Amino acid sequence: MAWIKDEREEELPMRIVVLIKQVPDTNEVRLDKTTGTLIREGVPSIINPEDKNALEEALKLKEAMGAEVWVLSMGPPQAEDALREALAMGADQAVLLTDRAFAGADTWSTATTLGMALNKIAEFDLVLAGRQAIDGDTAQVGPQVAEFLKIPQITYVRELTVEDGRVKAKRSLEDGFEDIAARLPALLTITKEANDPRYPHAAAIMTAYREREVAHWTAADIEADPEGIGLKGSPTQVKRSFTPPPKEPGQVIQRPPAEAAKDLVAILQDKNII
């Protein structure tokens, strides 16, 4: 594995694998008011925005110090489009994990699958993922992949540098920042504050579809245990999806300020708030 630095040829560039998820563009998603579910029909699919930030960090490292950038995704065949966009942005290799056996995966099972694929890619120095996906918002897959691989993880990263086999990162916390370092290989999850992802070059878009290749890997390709992946490998059971009932409209007190204040105090006291 890559962390045994001495075993690698010196001239080999750093290998960075970016985890990509294809998601519906939530800017264009509408809710079905009767069922409470997303209307996905006709909604364009995009690279999860913070995964794009992760890819941009990888591409910046590639430009600064040389690196081989892989993009890895699990999804249905059409998720290939997200990987082709990543190729157009500048990724070198793309792998799509696609197999009916992967379907229905929760974050645990997804992380297991991605982790096994990472072991097949092998010799990676850095794994980058977006902080969280806009469709699920769990922020779990990145950390779970790190646990699966038993490598250090740094989450909520807004700045990072790589030096002497270590990655230094600035994490965003609720009330400040944390500067932290880890030995490579490590997994980092990247926030949108990290950068503005580049536009792909128009020629690279054409080439990404006309000349580049996206490898398709099945469960057999990563030697996955059928019981450990997809729905079968998912400890999470979704019992019910629902939309929370809308909040009741607020109350506007329309009286002169002095009287309105008295009314407000009375209401708050009545509700035992003050």
Place this chain on the structure above:
Amino acid sequence: MDFTFSKEHQLLRRMIREFAETEVAPLAEEIDRDERVPFETIKKAAKIGLMGIPFPQKYGGAGAGEVGYCILMEELNKICGSTATIVGAHTGIGAMAIYLDGTEEQKQKYLVPLARGEKIAAFALTEPNAGSDAAAIQTRAVRDGDEFVLNGSKVWITNGDIADVVSVLAVTDPALGARGGVTAFIVEKEFPGFLVGRKEEKLGIRGSSTAELFFEDCRVPAENVLGGFGLGFLTFMKTLDVGRISLAAGCLGATDKALEMSMEFAKSRYQFGAPVAAKQAIQWMIADMAIEVEALRSLVYRTAWMLDTGQTGREFSTMAAMCKVYGSEVACRAADTAVQIHGGMGYMKKYPIERMYRDARITRIFEGTNEIQREIIARNLFRRVGLRIR
């Protein structure tokens, strides 16, 4: 039949739309007001390959063909008529003339930097006394050893004062006229005797520059003859044929945007206790705009597809002229309707509808007036039934 865009064209559109909304939109109002060419936008566009979309990658282009180029013009013109005009004059006609009829050496020397957006192109045909009657140009080119000496002037040249490379049409043999007596040249702005005159003030597309050009004993190397000695009229007409499709694609974008904004407004503007969208008068305007948008979309992309698949005979020429006429008239109608739907708000400079209304008007005039286009269409139609109109 297959009316779907390829995956790469879909991604290209998404990227361009994001670029237009993020990089172009914030400047649209300002460059119109201040009559300022947005060089910073052109630089950004060049960096991601948007200045050479239709040209093959071996010439520095994106290799996205005419369909890709129409996508660019459609998306840009939704946001900013001025920026689209600059790109159009550069790519669609200025550089296009070199791509269509340039020699391999000329393409390497001129098209590559133009496609990469390192240099800007213009297309110089119109003169004080020759607009629709393009054959009446008076700029003269006389051979002198290994050079041609150009004298004369051009007017209303988009990008004229910012261009590094200009495709210029000049008379080389007055006795022969348009067929054989007119030659196209590639002129660099550094050539001695190339002078830029007055920059025009305009009704619309004010962020693009429109200038006079003067040739005072301007010396052009003979190797810069474009498309063959005496064949310049053909080169220029062929280039304009192609340019007309993307011009119409721009009109499609502007019309689509006018429709989108009008619907948004009609939905949120309440009068008599209901959105004005509930009024049949508004509904009919919206429906008519939508019909024209879809008819235009089909016309534009079908013609672009004809070009990309090498179907470039007289039928293509007719279709390109139809694109230009229909596109510009639809865009002007839509802009007018959008102002009407927006009412007072549509007339105020504070809102983009006013600018879109002004920007639309030029499309019925430049790159061949609609009157000339109708002549081309009718002439080609009558030719099919055996009548040649001269």
